Amino acid sequence: MEINHTEFKRCDVVKVSGRVDSSTAPRLAEKINEITDAGRFRIVLDLQDLDFISSAGLRVLIGAQKTCKRYNRGEVVLANVQPNILSALDLAGFTPFFKIFDDTVSAVGNF
Amino acid sequence: MPTFVFPGKYESLAKIAELVQIATREFGLDSCAAYGVETAVDEACSNIIEHAYGGEDRGEIEFSYEITANSLIITLRDHGKKFKPKKIEKPKKNVPLKNRSDHGLGLYFIHQWMDEVHYDHREGYNILTLIKNKGTMS
Numbered sequence: 419m420e421i422n423h424t425e426f427k428r429c430d431v432v433k434v435s436g437r438v439d440s441s442t443a444p445r446l447a448e449k450i451n452e453i454t455d456a457g458r459f460r461i462v463l464d465l466q467d468l469d470f471i472s473s474a475g476l477r478v479l480i481g482a483q484k485t486c487k488r489y490n491r492g493e494v495v496l497a498n499v500q501p502n503i504l505s506a507l508d509l510a511g512f513t514p515f516f517k518i519f520d521d522t523v524s525a526v527g528n529f
Numbered sequence: 530m531p532t533f534v535f536p537g538k539y540e541s542l543a544k545i546a547e548l549v550q551i552a553t554r555e556f557g558l559d560s561c562a563a564y565g566v567e568t569a570v571d572e573a574c575s576n577i578i579e580h581a582y583g584g585e586d587r588g589e590i591e592f593s594y595e596i597t598a599n600s601l602i603i604t605l606r607d608h609g610k611k612f613k614p615k616k617i618e619k620p621k622k623n624v625p626l627k628n629r630s631d632h633g634l635g636l637y638f639i640h641q642w643m644d645e646v647h648y649d650h651r652e653g654y655n656i657l658t659l660i661k662n663k664g665t666m667s
Contacts, residue, residue, distance in 0.1 A: 437546070440575040441539030470546065470564070472571045473634040480631055487626060502564040509641055510634055511620035 421449050429460035429529040431522060435467035438475030446475065450482045459485070459492025462525040466498035476510050483515055493517070497525035530604075532593040537578050537607065538585040542571055545592055549603070552594045556601040558661065565642030566601065566661050572635035573605055573657055581609025581655055600644075603659045612655045614648050 419442035422433040430453050438446055453461060461482065471479075479494065486492045495517040499507070507513050519525035533548060535541035549570050553563035574590055582588045591606040617640050618633055640646055645660035 437543055439539065439542045439546075439571055440578070441542050470567065470571075472542075472568060472575065473631070473638060474575065476634065477631045480626075480629060484626060502561060505561060505564070506568065506638075509638065510631075511622045511629075514622070515626050515629070 419445065421446065423449060423453070425458075426526060429462055429526055430458055431462045431464055431526065433464040433466070435469075437470040438468065438478070439470065439472045440474040443472070443474040443478050447478045447481065450478065450485075454482070454485050460529045461486060461492070461494045462497055462519075462522060462529075463494060464497045464522050464525075465500065465503055466522075468500065468503055471503055471506055473510070476506065476512060479507075480512060480515065495519060495525050495528055497522045530593045530595045532591050535590045535592065536586065537582050537588045537590050537609075539575070539578060541590065542574055545574055545590070546571060548592060548594070552596070552601060552603065553661075556596050556661070557663070558601070562661065566603070566659070569639045569642040569659055570603060570605070572638050573659065576612075576635055577605065577607045577609060577655070581607050581612060583610065599663050601661045603661075605657045605659070606654045608654050611650050612648055612657075 419436040419438055424431045432449060434446060483494045486494050497519045498521060499518055517528060535545055546567055549567045553566050577590055578585055588607055588609055593604045595602045617637055643659045644662045647658040649656040
């Protein structure tokens with residue numbers, strides 16, 4: 419798994435590539451915590467090159483959304499979600515909890 | 530049926546996934562069905578490490594697969610704590626985000642993505658058999 423983080427004025431874009439499983443999910447959680455600990459709660463997750471996400475990874479996503487939406491201070495949105503990843507999100511019943519954008523520019527424009 | 534043995538740690542998951550990809554390709558599954566099998570095996574192996582062994586580096590995971598005319602049969606063995614299958618619960622929809630539980634998701638995924646799931650316990654081993662049939666939607 420690779421994580422690339424870009425901080426913009428109004429939001430943070432986190433590009434997650436490769437595999438998010440029980441081995442790598444803690445690193446993703448750490449990165450997101452680092453952002454929210456800095457008081458930033460508007461996050462775009464760019465999933466263009468995400469090959470695989472297990473339930474451990476989905477738990478990180480839902481945990482991040484809970485943190486960001488608390489007190490209406492922000493939210494996590496998803497961009498470039500590939501079909502297999504979308505199936506996993508859907509099967510978990512998580513799609514209603516995330517706005518999903520076709521590309522990163524529209525996702526950033528949401529904030 | 531060749532058997533591959535991996536240390537029971539999370540780092541092994543990516544290596545096991547590579548084998549699953551070889552197996553699903555050989556069997557001729559489409560991308561979505563292959564992704565589902567990869568997920569089921571990943572969740573099962575994570576459960577072995579977390580629940581059967583109670584942590585990393587406490588035992589091994591044995592992986593083997595067999596391809597028949599209509600089925601891909603994957604077998605996982607471990608010598609951890611005996612697995613007691615729980616009731617599989619479908620994630621509750623229409624629940625507010627703050628109340629949304631994420632427990633049991635792995636087991637639910639295994640049952641959703643595979644056509645057949647069998648648990649057995651023999652000679653101190655948990656044996657999990659995951660079967661994907663040809664021509665079934667994932």
